[in-house]
Amino acid sequence: MKPTQQTSFDKATFQHDVKMHLSATYAKTEETATSREWYLAMGKALAEITTLDLLKTEQDPKIQNAKSVNYLSLEFLIGRLTGNNLISMGLYEQITEAMAELGQNLTDLLEEERDPSLGNGGLGRLAACFMDSCAAQEFPTVGYGLHYEYGLFKQSFEEGRQKEAPDAWRGVEGYPWEVARPELAQEIGFYGHVDVEYVNGKEVRKWVPGMTVKAMPWDLPIVGYESDTVYPLRLWECQAIAPFSLASFNNGDYFEAQHSLIDAGNITKVLYPNDNHEKGKTLRLMQQYFHSAASVRDILRRHEAAGFALADLPKQETIQLNDTHPTIAIPELMRILVDEKGLSWDKAWEISANTFAYTNHTLLPEALETWPESLIQRLLPRHMEIIFEINHRFLQEVRKMWPGDGEKQAKLSIIQEGFNRMVRMANLCVIGSYKVNGVAALHSQLVKKDLFPEFNEIFPGKLTNVTNGITPRRWLKFCNPGLSNLISEKIGTEWPAKLELLEGIAQYATDAKFQKAFMAVKKQNKQRLADWVQENMGIELDTNAIFDVQIKRLHEYKRQHLDLLHILSLYHRIINDPSFECTPRVCFFAAKAAPGYHLAKEIIFAVNKVAEKINNDPRIGNKLKVVFIPDYRVSMAEIIIPAADVSQQISLAGKEASGTGNMKMALNGALTIGTMDGANVEIREEVGEENIYIFGLDVEGVQALKAQGYNPYDYYHADPLLKASLDLLTGDEFTPGQPGLLRATFDSLLDGGDPYLCLADFASYVQAHEEMGKQYQDQAGWAKKAILNTALVGKFTSDRSIRDYVNNIWKLESVKR
Numbered sequence: 001m002k003p004t005q006q007t008s009f010d011k012a013t014f015q016h017d018v019k020m021h022l023s024a025t026y027a028k029t030e031e032t033a034t035s036r037e038w039y040l041a042m043g044k045a046l047a048e049i050t051t052l053d054l055l056k057t058e059q060d061p062k063i064q065n066a067k068s069v070n071y072l073s074l075e076f077l078i079g080r081l082t083g084n085n086l087i088s089m090g091l092y093e094q095i096t097e098a099m100a101e102l103g104q105n106l107t108d109l110l111e112e113e114r115d116p117s118l119g120n121g122g123l124g125r126l127a128a129c130f131m132d133s134c135a136a137q138e139f140p141t142v143g144y145g146l147h148y149e150y151g152l153f154k155q156s157f158e159e160g161r162q163k164e165a166p167d168a169w170r171g172v173e174g175y176p177w178e179v180a181r182p183e184l185a186q187e188i189g190f191y192g193h194v195d196v197e198y199v200n201g202k203e204v205r206k207w208v209p210g211m212t213v214k215a216m217p218w219d220l221p222i223v224g225y226e227s228d229t230v231y232p233l234r235l236w237e238c239q240a241i242a243p244f245s246l247a248s249f250n251n252g253d254y255f256e257a258q259h260s261l262i263d264a265g266n267i268t269k270v271l272y273p274n275d276n277h278e279k280g281k282t283l284r285l286m287q288q289y290f291h292s293a294a295s296v297r298d299i300l301r302r303h304e305a306a307g308f309a310l311a312d313l314p315k316q317e318t319i320q321l322n323d324t325h326p327t328i329a330i331p332e333l334m335r336i337l338v339d340e341k342g343l344s345w346d347k348a349w350e351i352s353a354n355t356f357a358y359t360n361h362t363l364l365p366e367a368l369e370t371w372p373e374s375l376i377q378r379l380l381p382r383h384m385e386i387i388f389e390i391n392h393r394f395l396q397e398v399r400k401m402w403p404g405d406g407e408k409q410a411k412l413s414i415i416q417e418g419f420n421r422m423v424r425m426a427n428l429c430v431i432g433s434y435k436v437n438g439v440a441a442l443h444s445q446l447v448k449k450d451l452f453p454e455f456n457e458i459f460p461g462k463l464t465n466v467t468n469g470i471t472p473r474r475w476l477k478f479c480n481p482g483l484s485n486l487i488s489e490k491i492g493t494e495w496p497a498k499l500e501l502l503e504g505i506a507q508y509a510t511d512a513k514f515q516k517a518f519m520a521v522k523k524q525n526k527q528r529l530a531d532w533v534q535e536n537m538g539i540e541l542d543t544n545a546i547f548d549v550q551i552k553r554l555h556e557y558k559r560q561h562l563d564l565l566h567i568l569s570l571y572h573r574i575i576n577d578p579s580f581e582c583t584p585r586v587c588f589f590a591a592k593a594a595p596g597y598h599l600a601k602e603i604i605f606a607v608n609k610v611a612e613k614i615n616n617d618p619r620i621g622n623k624l625k626v627v628f629i630p631d632y633r634v635s636m637a638e639i640i641i642p643a644a645d646v647s648q649q650i651s652l653a654g655k656e657a658s659g660t661g662n663m664k665m666a667l668n669g670a671l672t673i674g675t676m677d678g679a680n681v682e683i684r685e686e687v688g689e690e691n692i693y694i695f696g697l698d699v700e701g702v703q704a705l706k707a708q709g710y711n712p713y714d715y716y717h718a719d720p721l722l723k724a725s726l727d728l729l730t731g732d733e734f735t736p737g738q739p740g741l742l743r744a745t746f747d748s749l750l751d752g753g754d755p756y757l758c759l760a761d762f763a764s765y766v767q768a769h770e771e772m773g774k775q776y777q778d779q780a781g782w783a784k785k786a787i788l789n790t791a792l793v794g795k796f797t798s799d800r801s802i803r804d805y806v807n808n809i810w811k812l813e814s815v816k817r
């Protein structure tokens with residue numbers, strides 16, 4: 001094992017530091033401090049250790065001279081840091097003891113931390129897992145994101161309807177793990193015009209911004225697992241440049257002077273709550289440019305400080321774009337190289353196009369970003385010129401490849417023609433990057449075949465796959481200590497860093513003693529979740545029931561309403577068919593809907609209303625319960641995932657790029673019921689088809705059905721169980737005295753055309769559930785399958801994803817400290 005903090009930890013010093021922070025930072029004595037203040041003081045004391053290691057890593061010449069990856073993402077859904085960092089630092093036990101001696105219970109203190117919810121869902125969480133894996137394997141990395149004042153909204157339910165509240169994740173006291181780096185602040189411009197000068201007969205164009213703000217970086221420590229390596233997650237906060245309009249201040253117009261402050265603060269005020277959907281708001285583009293510009297400048301600053309020539313940028317740095325959200329970094333780098341550094345266009349392009357790489361996370365048309373040309377022109381006039389130039393040169397290549405083919409040109413052009421001309425960010429990304437990857441094998445195939453077939457021809461070899469992964473430190477070792485200990489007893493303690501080793505427990509899949517122990521851990525985890533539900537929602541659950549879980553953003557393509565239809569079918573059969581037997585189950589949902597996504601909110605309402613009725617209906621008893629857990633977030637996932645028996649991954653085939661919740665639950669011993677979509681396909685390959693329940697149409701089946709003309713009424717009329725289930729939504733069964741309240745969901749599935757083919761997949765979904773329910777009655781058989789799921793999903797460690805990026809895209813070396 002590598003030397004870690006563990007070896008140099010001094011308990012007395014640490015305890016002294018905690019007490020010092022309690023009094024000096026939080027103005028409390030040991031007697032008056034609350035749990036929250038103890039947590040804050042402990043966090044500060046720990047952060048002192050990691051900040052020191054962050055600076056040492058940053059200043060290590062080996063790191064400065066090595067090639068680094070810069071991960072640019074508008075979202076990093078990191079979750080609470082304290083527990084995870086303690087595990088990485090190897091200090092969990094020592095700190096438990098140190099705090100106990102101060103009269104504090106570590107588990108309780110960890111509960112005081114608010115989740116930094118600086119992301120919406122899969123894309124942001126992936127960025128967080130990737131940071132963890134880069135640090136664990138010591139691949140030099142800087143994560144660049146935004147320091148939102150408010151993270152993803154807090155969700156509550158009022159009469160079953162979603163309500164949103166702001167998420168002030170830093171509290172009034174600030175977040176103990178973050179440290180401001182004012183010496184690294186940048187100035188970022190917006191608006192203005194382009195000046196043209198002639199120097200030695202050469203045209204020099206220069207952007208003169210009309211407004212300037214300050215980008216203040218805050219570093220969060222990303223601690224390498226069992227190593228002293230700490231990389232920064234650098235989050236930019238927008239501030240006004242001080243002194244703000246001194247003139248108007250002195251004129252006594254205090255409020256006028258405050259204006260610039262308020263406007264500047266707006267840019268990083270709040271995370272946009274859209275997942276897999278782009279709304280095209282000006283402030284969002286400002287966020288994107290602010291993030292890109294500050295990050296690119298910081299990268300160049302580091303590069304130049306280490307003494308490297310600009311021409312060597314691709315040798316020293318790679319910039320990974322997490323979807324198209326930071327695409328404007330491409331014209332920004334070009335602008336700096338050409339306008340500020342005086343490089344020729346060709347030289348600048350060679351540097352830029354060999355520095356950027358782009359990850360695509362979605363095929364959904366509504367999520368593919370386009371921005372009005374007029375908006376970019378106004379906000380970033382020089383960038384628009386550069387985009388035109390990139391496009392002009394690229395279209396020459398297109399004409400060479402497909403002479404006279406106007407259609408191809410129109411399709412591949414960065415500019416989408418029309419009354420309002422739009423800039424297609426994905427096209428700019430593909431043209432301006434040296435590699436483009438999808439996030440699961442199936443998704444990457446579809447990227448090549450359906451999304452960018454012509455780009456795949458014109459740039460052979462550029463499009464590739466890196467299957468997503470999850471960090472086993474947070475998603476097994478930390479969140480499921482029971483299972484972790486059981487695994488370590490059998491195969492030792494190296495598995496969190498080498499997840500392939502889990503295969504070593506496959507040999508115990510049929511060992512009755514191990515099966516019992518495995519199921520006992522699952523039972524404990526189910527009890528922990530049941531206790532949470534009892535305490536927070538007042539619903540009593542039986543842990544002998546199947547815990548069936550669908551947790552993810554609410555989106556039609558993810559088909560939470562198909563899950564609801566199945567629940568309605570169970571309700572219908574339990575009540576109407578005395579001979580119907582089913583294994584008792586608890587159906588868990590957790591999901592936030594984008595505040596402007598009407599149907600998604602209606603689906604939440606429908607599930608809540610159905611749950612209310614079912615949970616209180618004596619005819620149903622313990623056979624079926626439905627629990628919609630409010631305010632889904634990373635810390636909630638850490639309780640739900642270890643307790644799952646069944647993992648629902650039921651998106652329409654071809655729509656879910658990868659999914660990562662599927663990996664987390666399989667790793668924690670849940671059996672997947674899922675479609676042939678995203679990474680489900682690869683999970684099936686790993687665990688074997690007898691250990692997963694696959695149902696529904698595959699991508700070809702979907703395409704064929706759509707081509708033939710899909711009519712949901714055909715299914716509605718042909719299948720009495722489906723009809724009965726759907727019809728339950730039209731009356732007042734779940735909304736007594738108020739018929740029709742759940743119509744929106746019903747309508748979307750019939751008159752609305754059922755765009756995600758729920759009705760087509762219903763029968764095979766019900767059948768898969770039946771088989772699974774029967775299997776659960778055979779606990780030994782179930783345990784075998786569950787153990788094999790845990791044992792065989794080692795591929796999905798994000799360490800492997802990162803090694804794929806390193807070997808196939810980033811081409812960099814690990815640097816041991």
Ligand code: KOT
Pocket residue numbers: 121122123124126274275276277278323361362367368439468656657658659660678
């Ligand atoms: C959001 C806005 C625009 C474009 C894409 C997104 C997006 C995609 N947000 N989350 N995703 C998910 O990314 C995950 C990580 O790759 C995938 O596992 C998941 O399938 C995507 O839906």
